[in-house]
Amino acid sequence: xxxxxxxxxxxxxxxxxxxxxxxxxxxxxxxxxxxxxxxxxxxxxxxxxxxxxxxxxxxxxxxxxxxxxxxxxxxxxxxxxxxxxxxxxxxxxxxxxxxxxxxxxxxxxxxxxxxxxxxxxxxxxxxxxxxxxxxxxxxxxxxxxxxxxxxxxxxxxxxxxxxxxxxxxxxxxxxxxxxxxxxxxxxxxxxxxxxxxxxxxxxxxxxxxxxxxxxxxxxxxxxxxxxxxxxxxxxxxxxxxxxxxxxxxxxxxxxxxxxxxxxxxxxxxxxxxxxxxxxxxxxxx
Amino acid sequence: xxxxxxxxxxxxxxxxxxxxxxxxxxxxxxxxxxxxxxxxxxxxxxxxxxxxxxxx
Numbered sequence: 477x478x479x480x481x482x483x484x485x486x487x488x489x490x491x492x493x494x495x496x497x498x499x500x501x502x503x504x505x506x507x508x509x510x511x512x513x514x515x516x517x518x519x520x521x522x523x524x525x526x527x528x529x530x531x532x533x534x535x536x537x538x539x540x541x542x543x544x545x546x547x548x549x550x551x552x553x554x555x556x557x558x559x560x561x562x563x564x565x566x567x568x569x570x571x572x573x574x575x576x577x578x579x580x581x582x583x584x585x586x587x588x589x590x591x592x593x594x595x596x597x598x599x600x601x602x603x604x605x606x607x608x609x610x611x612x613x614x615x616x617x618x619x620x621x622x623x624x625x626x627x628x629x630x631x632x633x634x635x636x637x638x639x640x641x642x643x644x645x646x647x648x649x650x651x652x653x654x655x656x657x658x659x660x661x662x663x664x665x666x667x668x669x670x671x672x673x674x675x676x677x678x679x680x681x682x683x684x685x686x687x688x689x690x691x692x693x694x695x696x697x698x699x700x701x702x703x704x705x706x707x708x709x710x711x712x713x714x715x716x717x718x719x720x721x722x723x724x725x726x727x728x729x730x731x732x733x734x735x736x737x738x739x740x741x742x743x744x745x746x747x748x749x750x751x752x753x754x755x756x757x758x759x760x761x
Numbered sequence: 762x763x764x765x766x767x768x769x770x771x772x773x774x775x776x777x778x779x780x781x782x783x784x785x786x787x788x789x790x791x792x793x794x795x796x797x798x799x800x801x802x803x804x805x806x807x808x809x810x811x812x813x814x815x816x817x
Contacts, residue, residue, distance in 0.1 A: 688814075694791075703813035704813070
């Protein structure tokens with residue numbers, strides 16, 4: 477007959493010295509945007525309305541036309557913030573460094589929400605449009621067709637392909653992408669078979685985010701209508717401003733032992749008007 | 762003599778919309794002002810007829 481043994485009679489240990497964290501999403505915005513961390517509330521970037529030069533038989537005469545400049549502004553308009561409190565008795569009696577672990581988790585939380593905002597904002601600013609064939613990226617046969625069409629959207633500009641292309645897809649799209657990769661060419665297919673999902677396809681850097689990163693929802697002051705959409709474009713065309721990056725405060729508060737922790741960031745994002753056609757809003761058919 | 766209104770002639774009382782539907786309509790109003798060009802495109806494509814799952 478088995479003995480009845482209490483829990484603490486049996487051997488146990490803690491697996492690690494830090495609290496385990498939930499799965500964290502990949503952060504993409506800084507890889508595709510120009511990032512500004514200076515202490516600016518607004519970034520002004522006025523642009524010239526492009527004129528068309530006249531071509532004529534040699535005559536030496538011309539007429540004078542007025543030039544036009546237009547203001548274009550990126551405003552740091554969003555604040556991403558989370559606060560919590562760690563009591564002294566919790567700190568003293570915890571097996572873990574609660575302050576450090578909570579700070580780390582809140583920092584990720586703020587970073588992810590910032591990333592999600594930037595992706596949805598610049599997708600909303602994009603003026604290029606493309607609708608995929610039925611099945612979208614999940615159908616392997618569509619992948620090269622989609623990529624070829626997207627490249628054509630931005631080819632021929634000085635700020636085009638040479639600056640580096642990116643495509644942001646969600647994890648559900650990898651199904652078709654991965655199958656297309658292992659069936660493409662010889663050495664590329666071998667590399668995909670040996671190493672798994674390749675992060676570059678037809679010269680386009682592929683970034684994968686989790687599903688429901690592109691949302692139809694209110695994100696701060698942005699009303700985003702991006703559910704079922706993906707983003708393609710030229711790198712560094714959009715700008716993401718986050719003065720001083722992610723900030724944290726630890727403060728004692730009256731009436732409570734321990735410390736209050738606040739992690740916050742302020743940010744704004746924009747695709748500058750003359751370059752908005754270099755970002756393509758992809759609609760999944 | 763006051764006219765007696767038959768039950769079938771009484772005006773229909775419309776069902777009150779759910780809170781989520783009301784938020785969706787408000788969202789569309791705001792989005793139409795924020796990005797009228799994209800709003801028109803999405804509306805023409807029929808994407809704004811159904812509330813997406815990501816909308817809360």
